[in-house]
Each structure stands twice: as C-alpha cells, then as structure tokens.
Amino acid sequence: MKQNYKNYKKYYIPHHFIFLPLMTGLTIVGFREAFAADAEKPLWLLFGILSFCILYLAIMLRQHYALGNQDRIVRLEFRLRYFELYGKSSGNIEKQLTFGQVAALRFANDTEFRKLLEKAISENLDAEKIKQQITDWQPDDMRV
DSSP states (O other): OOOOTTTOOOOOHIIIIIIHHHHHHHHHHHHHHHHHOSTTHHHHHHHHHHHHHHHHHHHHHHHHHHHHHHHHHHHHHHHHHHHHHHSSOOHHHHHTSOHHHHHHHTTSOHHHHHHHHHHHHHHOOOHHHHHHHOSSOOOOTTOO
16 A cells, blocks of 8 residues: 555554553453442452553553654655755754654655645744645665
8 A cells, every 4th residue: 555644554463453442441341340339449459450451551652662662764765865855954944843753754745745845944834734745655664
C-alpha cells in the first residue's frame, strides 16, 4: 500500500492489539473483582494495581525511548536534507521551525520540501497543514 496522509500512522500489532488490550482487561478485572469480592478483596485490589502499573510502564517507557530516539533522527535527517538541497547549514532555518514542522516536512519530496519549508516559515503552517499540502507523499516505513 502506498503511504499517504490518511494511512501514515503505524501500529505494532503485538503491542497495540494484544499486550495493551490484555493488560487493560486484566486491570479492569482486578478492580472490578476488588469491589465485588468479599474475602479476596485485598488480593484483587493488589492485582488491579499491579496490572495498571505494568500497563502504564509499558506505554510510557516504550513511547519515551522510541520517540526520543526517533525525534533525534528526524532532526538529523532534516539537517542533512537541507544541506543536500541548499548547500549550507540549516541552523538558522531550524530555529524558526517547531519540531512538528520539521517532522512533517520529511514526508515531502525535494521540490515540495523547498516550497513547504518556505510556506511553513512565512505562513507559520502547523505540522498537520504541512502534511495535508503534500501531494507526492514520501513514505517513512522505518519509523517506530
């Protein structure tokens, strides 16, 4: 399938559709049973709390590490691409852009990159508007 604005989001099936729903279900069962059970109330409450903590840590740690590394790579790709297209450092330009704008520009081909970069700076286009204006979407199949 060709990547574009409508389908560029990426899901990791074992994480998003197996582990997270399972842990969410276990957390719900734990808390529901803690309020319904009489004899094992503390045990079910502990189960619910532990399930929630595992769920929370899995979401936060996965996102934190992966996105932190990905953000650094996206910035480096922008700097390299800018240098290849303009033959000079992107330092001054990069200071005028938000990270969201930089990240959105990576989906544009070289011709659109130049136009959208100028528009992003002059009209202060946000990331979503940049992505919506891309006509020749360049897929990023390796992102986390």
